Amino acid sequence: MAAARLQMLKTKAAEASRFVARNGCAYYKETMEKNKKYVVEPPTVEKCQELSKQLFYTRMASLPVRYEAFWKELHGVKNVWKNRHELKVEDAGIAALFGLELYAWFCVGEIMGRGFTLTGYYP
Structure with a gap:
């Protein structure tokens, strides 16, 4: 199995090399x-x-400007948290979907980092 993968990788590398040599x-x-x-x-x-x-x-x-923007954003989040009893269901739903999307991208990144394997096993 590993030998077949190695041969396939060599073939693809050779194709890529020829393409670059012709079109580079x-x-x-x-x-x-x-x-x-x-x-x-x-x-x-x-x-x-x-x-x-x-x-x-x-x-x-540009760091001081970004530092101030970070603290403004953090204070905004704190204000929303203080007034969470006034939060509308739509806003909470949007925040939940955003958090779910971030988590999904994290999971996809982890899977890609492991070579598109779900278990992390490298044959």
Whole structure:
């Protein structure tokens, strides 16, 4: 069983390799042509490092704004919880469905992470 899977994997890898060898250059050129407005000139390692640092520190600068938004959201949830006796059935149903959807995505993610097996057994 394992040998058959290994052979199938080798076959698929070889097919993918041939596809990339035939179409990879054209795909690269097409993608670069479509997205040339995003390329910074000159495309050097130094420029890439500079852009990487800009991205990192820009994200760091956005942390206080996201921190405040988190606390506003948390206070909103606390207010809803305090006034839960005024909560309508529709709102509770929407919240329950949202929680159920999150749980379902978690389960699907776990199954995918185990290689689409339900038991976690790898043959």
